[in-house]
Every structure is written in C-alpha cells, then in structure tokens.
Amino acid sequence: MRRVRYFIRVQQLREISLLLILAAVIYFFGREIEDYYTARMYNRIATQVALIAVIAVGQTLVVLTRNIDLSVGSIVGFTAFYLGDQLSKNPNIDLETAVAIAVGVGATMGLVNGLIVAYGRVPSIVVTLGTLAIYRGLLVEYSGSQSIQFRQLPDWIKTLPSEVLYENFGLDLRPLPAIAIGVMLVFQVVLLYTIFGRRLYAIGSSPEAAELAGIPSRRMIMLAFVISGALSGLGGFMYLARIGTITTDAARGLELQVVAAVVVGGVNIFGGSGTVFGAFIGVILISTIELSLIRMQINEFWKDALLGAFIMVAVLIDTFIMGWLRALWSRTELRRASSVQKVQSI
C-alpha cells in the first residue's frame, strides 16, 4: 500500500478520473459504431493524438506558469513549410538533421515569445496572439503563395509514418506515436522530479513566494516558452511527415485544440497544477471523440457542436468523479494519520 501511495499522489486522482471517462467514451462509441475496435481506427487516433500531444506537452509547461502560448499553430505551420521546402531543395538531408532544423526553428520562435513575455512584461495572451499572426505572416511571405507537394519530399519521410516499430495483438507502434509517448514520459519526469519542474509549479502556485525564495522566475518562464516552441517545431516535423502537402493554412487553429486538450486534461488554466500525463489523456479523449464522430459520418455542422457537447459532459462528469475520489482519498489519509499518531504514542 505504501508503494502504491508513493506512486499515486493526490494530483494524480485527476488522471485516474480522466482514464475512467476515456474508457466510458470508448465503450459508448464501441456500441454505437460497428467494427469500431479495428487496427485502422486505432492508428488513425494514435497518429492524430501524436501530433497534438507533443504540442500539448509544451503548452502544459507554459500554462503551469500562469501563461498561455497561442502561437503554437503558426509555429507548426511555419516549421512544417520551412522544413518541407528545405527537404525538397536538398533531398539528402537525413532524419536527424531534419528534426534538428524543425526543433531549432521552433525554439527560436518560442524564444521570441519568451523574451517578450518574461522580460518585456507583456501579458502572454497579447504577445502570442501577436506572434500567432506574425509567424503566419512569415509563412505566407516565405511561401510566395506556393505550397509544398507530397511528391517533392524525399522518400524516407514519406514512408516514416507507416513504419512499424513494434507489433502486438494486431496493434502496431509507429514512429509518430512513439515520439509523442517519449516526449510525454520525459517531461513527466522533468515536472515531477527535477528542480526545473518544481520551480514551474512554485511560480504558478504563488509567484510572490517563488520570487522571495530566489527562484529566477523570468528565466524559468522564458525557458517554458522556448520548450513550447521547440516541441511545436517537432510537431511541425511530424505534421510534414503525416500530411505531406503543406499550404499556408497548415495547422491553422491547432492552438485551440491544444489548449482545449490541456484544460480537459486537468491543467489549471490559472497555473500551478496539472501534469503532462493528464494533458496527454486530455488529447486522447478529445481526439477519440472527434474521430469517432467523423467515423459515424455525422454531418459536418453537427460534428463540431457534438464535439463541444461531449467535451462539456466529459468535464462535468470528471468533476463529480474527482469529488468522489477526493473524499475517498482524504478518508484514507485521515485513517492513516490517526494510525501514525497511535504508533507514535505507543
């Protein structure tokens, strides 16, 4: 029991609750849709989740510090286009270099956001609304109204999304979801076990106390934006690999999906609480609902409205489950506390 309690913290009750809801959603669609549990459906969801999840991880770090990054969609679009252009010009660029370019471009754009927010003291919603438009503008200017065509790309990137790294029970692990899971795990560890993570939570929970404790808040906030940019750059690479054909409209509006997933995943929009793992489940939940609705061939008009309704119901139920889990938790905690006291008094 002590072991279990060591691994499950109060904050993780939220994740348990979200997993329960996810299971319920999958069960619901499984009953509504024939042949729902297929490898094809799984792969579709996994690929979509992979792209959004990587960006949502970066967004989580930013939101933890009481900020928001709305420029992620534009960064994804720009890096996807820029990288596609470079690859079609120099087909001998290899995988590692391509990823490095994408991450580097994204990180630079994130650095601009971070510098203005942290040192210019401009509210992040204003800064990133601005750079959302500016980065998109850069893309339009850079593209010269051309688009990147799938056939221009080198072969290795065309086949990358459908490679199979590992297969079991008819489900396979492909490179893009593998990247997403890797990123999620790394940042889960960073947030829970490193100084950097601890500092982000402190800044978000109580900026004044963090400042008084000598935490370099501005540098930390800037770093969060740089990471969000870098992961968006990585997202740009994944977007290019998956879609292939990039227009100036690439990944437009993605920021809203990302923010929605992060919030549904239990990251407090006012900072200080939430985990990368929670955001990851949030992404899976939203993507599953969305793709299942598409699969049901619901009229385009109703699809978005239904998606919104589903998300709201999910969050509502989540609040109830959370309340229940919390009560359960504090009851066991009390019992434990009193038993500890008994032991001490003996």
Place this chain on the structure above:
Amino acid sequence: MQSINLHVILCAINDFYFELAWIMDSLPQPVLQMHNISKSFGATVALSNVSMSLYPGEVHALVGENGAGKSTLIKIMTGIYQPDSGDIIINGNPTRLHSSAQAQAHGIAAIYQEPLVFPDLNIAENIFISHRRRGFLVNWGKMYRDAKKVLKRLDVDLDVRAQARGLPLAAQQTVEIAKAISMDVRVLIMDEPTASLSAHEVTQLFKIVRNLRAEGVAVLFISHRLEEVFEIADRITIFRDGELISSRPTHEVTREDAIRDMVGRPMGKVFQRQPSEVENVVLSVRDLSHRGKFEGISFDLHAGEVLGFAGLIGSGRTDIALATFGIEPAHDGQIYFDNKPVNIQSPRQAIKMRIAYLPEDRRQHGLVLPMSIAANITLPIMQDYANALGIVQNEKERQTAQDYREKLSIRTPSIDLPVRKLSGGNQQKVVLSKWLNTVPRVLILDEPTRGIDVGAKEEVHRLIDQLAKQGIAIMLISSDLPEVLAMSDRIVVIREGRQMGIFDRATADQEQIMGAAMGQLEMERDHA
C-alpha cells in the same frame, strides 16, 4: 366633587408627562448607540462588551493601536459584520444591520483612507452613483445642479463635470463625503481620512468636518495622529485589545493620558529575553530612502543582536525590509554588508549573501500552499538537493525536512502533507525552517507571530532567542509592542517613513515607544 379632583389629578399627571417629554426632547438624543457589543473571530476576541453613543453635531474620535478593535467596530456599524451579542440602537430603536446598503438607508456611511471613486465617471456621476430614485433617462442638467448644491453645502469648489481620475486624493475624499451628504447621512464614519493628506489638505478636510458638525451630523473620526484628534474632536474614546478603556470630552484628556490608555498592556505574559552579547556589525544601513515610502533610515545590525522595528502599520517598516532583501531596492542611500558597500537588486542576490526574509503575509508570500512541507523547506536552495541532471534527491530532502520537523516541533502527521493543511503556527515554523536551512547571517522577521496561537508564539520567541545566541543578526518587525520590548536589544521606531530614534531596551517603555511612533513625545535619546 370626586370627579373634579380626579380631573385635576389627571391634568397634573398629564402636565407632568408633557413636561418630562419636553425636557427629554431638549436633551440631545444619541443618533447611534452601540450597546454591549461583542465580536470574536475564532479564538480571537475582537470586541468585548463595548458600549458607546454618537450624538448629532459631535465629532467623536476613536483612538487605539492597530488591532485594538476599531475596524471591527466600524464594520459592525456599517453592517459588514454582525455582532455576536449586543444591540445597535438607531434613534432609540434597536436595529439589525445586515448589509452596508441597510446601514446607508439608516443614514450611516463610511469613508476610508483610500477613496472608492469610479475613475472614469465625473464628479456628479460619482456623487449620485447609488441613488435609487432615477427615471429611465438621466436628467443631466438636474444632476449637475444638484451636485453643485451638495458641494456648496460643504463649501468646496470643484468642477462637477471633471473626471474623477486624476483628482488629488483629497478631492476624491470630498467627492465621497458629498456622496454621503447627498444620501442624507446622519452618522459619517471617517477611517483614517488624513493618513495620506498633506497638512493643507487636512485643514481643508477639517473645515468640511466642522461644516458637517454644524449641520448636526455625527462624525466618528479615526486617526493615528494625536495632534489632529485633539484639534478636531469633541470627545475621545480609546480602545485597547477589543475593550473600551476610556471615553471623555477632549478638554478632560491630556496627550499623556491618551497614550497611557492605548498601551499599558501587561508585560508578564511575554517571554523575556536576556540581552545578548553584541558582536561585530554585519549589516549597516546609511541614509536609505525610497521615494514615497521611507527616507533617511540609518542603523547598524550586529551579529547576535535582535534589532526591533516598532511603528504603526503602514509606517514603512516592511518597505525597509523589502529594500534590504532586494525586492524593492532603495533609490538612495547605501547598505554595507561586512563593512563592504553592496547593491542588492534581487532576492536571489540577498539569499546568496545569506540574508533571509520571513514575510508578513505567510500564506501569500511565504509559502507555496499546495506543495509539501519538504518541498517548501528546500525551495530557496533546491540546487543543493539535486544531482548533476537536476533531479531532486528525495531522501536528502526528506532528511532535512525531518530534522526541522523535530528541531522546531512542527506538528504534522507527515512531511509530505501540503502546507495548506497545517495550522497558522505550524505554517510559520515551515517558513522559518525554510530560511534557517539557508544558514542565514541576517534574518529579517516581519510580524513573525501575527495570527498564530499563544503556544506557538512562545515557541517562536524562544527560537528567536536561540538564533541570536548562535550569532545570527535579527531584524524583528512587530506591531506587538510588548513583543518588541521583550525580544529586542535595541528598538528603531519608524513613523510615516522616518526614523524617530533608536531606543535602548533597558531604558525604553511602552509609552515612550508608542509616543515616538505617533509623533508625540520629544526625543530624549537619539541614535544610541
């Protein structure tokens, strides 16, 4: 025959009652009476059995230290708090006030040190903002005329069309008074209205107060400036620790009486510290100034010494601490650390020099409430608890937390509990542990015992004593006069951002310190 007699007797009785009623009427009736009012917040008694009356055409001053219960009384009068027991009697009728709107309907209004005007509305709109009798459309012409009339009654000259934003504080206050007048106020409560006014503006305000008095308004005037109280008040009531100590006409009170009534708390309950061996100077401050907050602050802080900072709330003591810790660096003057001039621009720098600051507001500034006790303790020097990869070493961190839990007897079932769940006293011990863990040479304590229970308070006092014995230089800011006197080796008194003197503990008493804090007594000892 009998019936005639009866008639005569009845007439006589009737006449007697008529006379009595007439006499009663001609005697002034209190407009507001507070009868045996008590109020507690949890274990703290804010007011106990307070009775006082306000008469029309009287300026009644309310005086007392911070925390004496004045604010609670005002909040009960204006319907913000409900008394636990006792009656509020308005014009002879016992009344319950459930909201400030209800208090206003009974003609009771309050204005505060910071006026609450709407900056984007003009003066006339501000005056009539809460009037209910309004048609569908605003009759602007009538509103401006009425606003002018109200201002004329106060005998002030202000443009009713001017926007409230940008008006000087004094004018904004006048607008608030005008607002109260326009609502037919019978009792006007003024809570430290002069605290941020210049001498000239105070004169203007007093002219308005005298006009109000002439119109028969009862004014309850609260101020920490005794000279003003003696200038304007007809009656002075003094509070201490939630009790009414005295209430006398102004001409029967001397300033010395007033100060004695305000302090005079028994010293016996407080832990008495022995004066310490003073070692070399660690921190020395010369002519430190921060525009609008404090100026000309100079003191030396020795290792092993407790230097007390006494003064009223808002006198600038906390600002001096913030400047020393680099949060709001001073504009002028010089800080020396180990006799070397230093320029502290951020808390990070201060922590590196081994200065620690325990803030006044522990929940907001001292702790990250959702984090565990252990994580809070290691926060300022987390780098010492991480390996090369930046990963926090759990065992080392927990060991430190366990050590402090025992050393400071923090009462908690587990060091993994979020600090939010601890009591005030235990939370304060966590903040203390956090700073002790940085091994400070200078420890600034800002109201370290505010809002914690008696037992924890004494533990904190013993701890301060131990720390001084270990050679830590301690700055102790406290509004608790007996505490400052019992704990400090020397006491710096700050009044309105200025240093009133440094008193030696051996010779200082409560009256002296309070007198200096309120600007009353002549300095006998200067710069010890």
